[in-house]
Amino acid sequence: MNSKMNMSSFPSVAKLLADRLELDVNTIHPDTNLESLGADSLTVVELIFDLEDEFDVKLGDERPALVVVQDIADNLDRLIKNKTAS
Amino acid sequence: MERVVITGVGAVSALGLGADTNFSQALSGQSGIDLVQLPFSDDLACGVAAQIKYVLPDLIKKSEGALFDHFALFAWIAANEALQQSGITHDIDNEVNSGVFWGTGMGGAQTIEAGYVDLFIENKKRVRPLSVVASMNNAAAAQIALRVGFGGAVNTYSSACISSALAIGEAFRHIRHGYADRVLTGGSEALLTQGVMSAWEALRVLAITDPEDPARSCKPFSRNRTGLVLGEGAAAIVLESLSSAQARGAPILAELVGYGASNDATHITKPDSAGQARAMRKALADAGLAASDIDYINAHGAATLAGDQAEADSIKEVFGAYAKSLMISSTKALHGHTLGAAGALEFVLTIQALRSQAVPPTAFLEEPDPECNLDFIPLHGRTNQKIRAAMSNSFAFGGSNVALIAKPFVYL
Numbered sequence: 001m002n003s004k005m006n007m008s009s010f011p012s013v014a015k016l017l018a019d020r021l022e023l024d025v026n027t028i029h030p031d032t033n034l035e036s037l038g039a040d041s042l043t044v045v046e047l048i049f050d051l052e053d054e055f056d057v058k059l060g061d062e063r064p065a066l067v068v069v070q071d072i073a074d075n076l077d078r079l080i081k082n083k084t085a086s
Numbered sequence: 087m088e089r090v091v092i093t094g095v096g097a098v099s100a101l102g103l104g105a106d107t108n109f110s111q112a113l114s115g116q117s118g119i120d121l122v123q124l125p126f127s128d129d130l131a132c133g134v135a136a137q138i139k140y141v142l143p144d145l146i147k148k149s150e151g152a153l154f155d156h157f158a159l160f161a162w163i164a165a166n167e168a169l170q171q172s173g174i175t176h177d178i179d180n181e182v183n184s185g186v187f188w189g190t191g192m193g194g195a196q197t198i199e200a201g202y203v204d205l206f207i208e209n210k211k212r213v214r215p216l217s218v219v220a221s222m223n224n225a226a227a228a229q230i231a232l233r234v235g236f237g238g239a240v241n242t243y244s245s246a247c248i249s250s251a252l253a254i255g256e257a258f259r260h261i262r263h264g265y266a267d268r269v270l271t272g273g274s275e276a277l278l279t280q281g282v283m284s285a286w287e288a289l290r291v292l293a294i295t296d297p298e299d300p301a302r303s304c305k306p307f308s309r310n311r312t313g314l315v316l317g318e319g320a321a322a323i324v325l326e327s328l329s330s331a332q333a334r335g336a337p338i339l340a341e342l343v344g345y346g347a348s349n350d351a352t353h354i355t356k357p358d359s360a361g362q363a364r365a366m367r368k369a370l371a372d373a374g375l376a377a378s379d380i381d382y383i384n385a386h387g388a389a390t391l392a393g394d395q396a397e398a399d400s401i402k403e404v405f406g407a408y409a410k411s412l413m414i415s416s417t418k419a420l421h422g423h424t425l426g427a428a429g430a431l432e433f434v435l436t437i438q439a440l441r442s443q444a445v446p447p448t449a450f451l452e453e454p455d456p457e458c459n460l461d462f463i464p465l466h467g468r469t470n471q472k473i474r475a476a477m478s479n480s481f482a483f484g485g486s487n488v489a490l491i492a493k494p495f496v497y498l
Contacts, residue, residue, distance in 0.1 A: 020149045038149070045215045046152050 009076040012054060013069055016047055030070035037069075048072065055080055089328040090261045090343075091495055093336040094174070095434045096167025096272075098160050099319030099421045100136035103143065104167060108321075108431070109438035112417045112446035113467040117301035119315050119422055126280040132287050133295040134303045135278055136317030136422025152216045154229070155194035156276030160320035160427070161226035162233065165270055168322040169234055173336050174268075176235045183330075185238035185266045186227045187257035189250030189273030191426030192282065193242075194221030199279045226274050226320075238266045244426070247388075248347075249273050250321070251429025251480035251488035255345035257325050258490075267330040272430035274320030286316060291390055302450045304423075306387035306416035307394050307462045309455040314388040317422025321430035323437070338495045340437045343475070344373025350485030357393050357481055362400035365487035366477065370404070373491045375475060377405045380412065380491070382445050382476040384436045385462075387416020388423050397479065398458040413471065415463040419449040429480035433490055436478040440494050444469040 010030060018025035021038055028037065034044060044066055051072070052058055057079035064075050097104065100118025101111040111118070121127075122135040138160075145162055146154055154162070169175070197220040201213035219225060224242040231240045239260065243253040250273020257269035277283075286292055293313040296303040304315040331338055346368025350361030370377060386397055394416075402409045417435055424431050439445050444467060451464035475493045 022148050042153065042216060042219070043149050049215050 008080065009051070009055065010070065010073040013051065013073045013076070016050060017069065020047065028069055030068065030073070032069045034066060034069060051076055057083055087262050088264060089341060090258050090325055091328050091331050091341050092323055092339045092437055092492070093326045093331050094168035094170070094172030094324035095339065095437055096164035096171070096322040097319070097431055097434050098138065098163045099424060099431055100138055100317055101421050103140070105434050105438060108421070109435055109442070109446070112420050112435055113444055115420065115447050115449045115465065115467060117420050117449060118317070119301050119303055119420070121300050122278065124278060129280070130283055130287060132283065132292040134293065134300045134315055136315060136424070137278055138318055152214065153220055155197040155220045155225060156318070157190055157193055157274045158220070158226040158229050160276060160318070161188065161274035161322070162229055164272060164274065164320040164322035165230045168272070168324045169270065171337065172324040172326070173334065174234065174324065181235050181237035183238055183267040184236040185260065185269045186231045186236055186240045187243065187253040187260065187269050187271040188227035188230065189243045189253035189426050189430065190223055190226060191244060191246050191249050191275055192277055193223035193244070194225055195277055195282055196279050197221035199281050230270055234270065236270065245482055245486045246484050247423070247425050247428055247482035248480040248486045248488045249426035249429065251433065251478070251490060252347065254323060254325070254430060254433055254490060255347060255488055258342050258345050261325055261327050268324060268326040270322060271325055272320065272322035273427040275425045275427040276318045277425060278316060278318050283316060292316065293389060304389050304419045305450045306385070306389040306419050306448050307398070307455055307458045308451050309453040311389045311391065311394065313390055314418070315422040317424040319421070319424050319431060320427050321434040323430065323434060340440050340492045341495045342490065342492050344369040344375065344491035346370070346372055346489045348487045350487070352485065354485070355483050357396035358485065359396045359400035359403060361485060362397060362479070362481055362487045363403045366400065366404045366479070366489045369477065369489035369491050373475070375491065378408045380475050380477050381471070381473040382436070382439055383412055383414045384432045384439070384476065384478045385414050385416045386479045386481045387418055387448065389416070389418060393481065394455070395457055397481070398460060401460060409460055412461060413445050413463055413468070414460055415446055415448040417446050429478070429488060432480070433478045436476045437492055440473055440476055440492055443471050443473055445471055445473070
């Protein structure tokens with residue numbers, strides 16, 4: 001996992017989560033559990049939809065396990081990297 | 087059979103927020119109808135609506151926003167008011183004995199149209215992920231149930247303009263026959279969308295904007311009526327068995343005593359007085375009341391030429407010579423036709439009329455239609471009346487009719 005060194009999308013994920021859940025962005029860390037923030041599966045689906053638009057990537061049919069905030073950022077970073085490579 | 091009482095009411099419409107506000111506005115003849123203010127207004131021929139333009143109370147979290155089409159948001163606002171009045175919070179102990187029966191004509195139509203705009207106007211390749219759960223017709227009932235923890239039967243009724251009257255009537259039977267201790271019932275509608283308004287306009291049943299005062303465009307039972315005015319909103323009622331209400335020490339606002347439903351079975355849109363009369367007669371029989379026991383009728387009175395005429399005829403048919411003694415009004419002149427929410431909103435106003443022994447007017451009835459020659463309470467509401475029982479009529483495209491009868495609560 002190189003994402004912790006290269007957290008390109010984490011600030012965007014945290015900012016959007018903080019906005020949606022009306023939380024202080026500083027309380028959201030890479031290892032923060034999504035459920036503990038109050039982000040249920042529907043909140044996460046909405047969040048990913050907007051992040052896909054923001055970064056112009058598509059998770060497509062993938063169903064990755066998303067437990068902590070960094071899991072979302074990791075998946076986005078991978079897709080962004082693949083897009084850049086192609 | 088259980089007696090069924092009303093222990094809470096709530097309303098949100100163009101007349102304002104809250105059941106008391108809605109009734110005081112209606113009683114004083116204040117119109118919630120005005121020029122429609124929406125991004126597509128210029129493309130519509132119909133220029134008026136009973137549109138909610140004030141800021142709504144902040145009852146849901148921002149993260150829940152995508153789950154709530156306006157019809158569900160209106161629903162929760164009205165339901166929350168009714169539940170608070172009834173003294174019900176999260177009733178987890180009685181969850182299996184508590185239900186939600188809700189009416190809506192087209193549910194989350196705004197969400198569906200927004201999806202079409204994304205796909206076909208914005209040329210996006212996808213719609214938002216919560217489109218399904220926000221637009222489904224049972225979204226309002228489900229959101230109410232999960233917020234208050236009602237785990238009994240949660241049903242949605244969709245029969246055009248009788249939807250919420252039907253929900254109330256079926257909830258009444260549900261409690262009466264012992265299937266539940268209480269049901270949060272009512273209805274909501276949020277159809278001031280470009281597609282829906284355009285469709286109503288094409289049907290040529292919408293009122294022409296009054297050239298002098300748009301607020302006066304809906305004129306039920308008037309000779310110069312030109313059609314209905316679309317409205318939006320919600321109304322909620324907590325129905326409860328008398329034994330449950332008394333055990334909880336809940337406030338008892340009135341008693342629901344009769345429900346009648348029928349279908350014209352004659353035409354998909356043209357109203358039939360015989361079909362309407364069947365619903366009213368069934369409600370009277372259900373209540374064990376004679377026609378002469380009713381003092382006030384909140385009429386369907388949508389201000390269409392054929393509809394008002396049919397209703398005047400059906401009232402005469404059911405009430406005979408006594409029809410001339412009835413006080414009858416259509417409050418749609420003020421809050422517009424809220425379609426699937428209409429039955430509930432007008433039933434809440436009927437309950438408030440019983441509680442205050444005052445009747446709202448048929449506003450703007452300056453030129454009575456000689457064919458509708460009953461006491462339609464023209465122009466001004468009346469206070470200090472004796473109302474022993476009141477009927478609320480709701481009729482719909484598809485030929486569906488519902489009449490509900492309520493009385494002040496008297497402990498026997």
